[in-house]
Amino acid sequence: MALCFEDKEYVLEKSLDEIDGMKATPEEMDAYEKHYKDATKATCIMVTTMTLELQRHYEDYWSYEMNKGLIGKYHKRARQEKYEMVKSLVACKMKDGESVSNHISRMRQYVDRLIKLNMNFDEELVIDIMLRSFPSCYDQFILTYHLNNNETTLSQLHNLLRTTEAGMKVKGVAFTPVADPVLAIVQGKGKMRKGPPKMNWKGKSQAGSSSSGTKGKSSSDVPPISDPKEATCFYCNDKGH
Known part of the structure; x- marks a missing residue:
């Protein structure tokens, strides 16, 4: 962030190449000196923010070489973590x-x-x-x-x-x-009704043909009889049923 703020992040992507001071033009010398100063400042910032182990490893590196080495070292780990985060997000x-x-x-x-x-x-x-x-x-x-x-x-x-x-x-x-x-x-x-609705058998039955084809009588035409043996069958008209 500090490099971006001061427009010096280019030193992470461009190596500091030596030039011949005898043959270089004034413009090339000015560009080299600016790059050298910016790379030195970036290198100091990067080293001070590292762990002691990394400081010992990169103490003789320029910012460009340090950035390249860190990307190669941690890219695989970051790629794996990115995969795990995407997997967790989608699931x-x-x-x-x-x-x-x-x-x-x-x-x-x-x-x-x-x-x-x-x-x-x-x-x-x-x-x-x-x-x-x-x-x-x-x-x-x-x-x-x-x-x-x-x-x-x-x-x-x-x-x-x-x-x-x-x-x-x-x-x-x-x-x-x-x-x-x-x-x-x-x-x-609410609760569902199970099975067909109940039929109301309390009303009078209708006179007409039964399911067996024989003619039945309405309940009002059958006289009450005290002796069951003398009673006439509602369907076949025989006594004693």
Whole structure:
């Protein structure tokens, strides 16, 4: 940061080559002296910010050689860490009962770390990854968000999600997705009726043909009989049944 502030970061990308003072032009001598001074200052800054072990290793190096050696030494480690951060970010899902604020904060930690590892992130891509991480109870919010073609920052999206979360809590919407649609109906509408509705047999039966094809009598045409043996069968008209 100090080198960028003083416009001296070029010494990290350009080596300090010796020139022949007898043959060099005045412009070339001025450029060399400026580069020498800037490289010396950058080298001192880099060495003072290193650990003792690195200081002993790079004490005779210029800033350009130090930067090249450090990149080769730590690039593989940074590449591995970058892969792990991307993997964690994409696999991050909102936990059961977790608040929106905690979930977004957890994902932003991954994003911030990737930015420090020199990975450029488009904000829209970050928002899409975050929306993908929410459970199915946020599907209506995500659909509305895309239909309205909203262009929001991460902070604005956070506020929208907090408002949605508060409304879902008021309505008693569960934060865990319901996989079984029948179970969802039971939870939303009350208990379901099992089997066909009960028939009402208390009314008078209608006279006409039965399912067996024989003509039946209505219950009002059958006179009451005290002796069961003398009773006439309702279906076959025989006594004693």
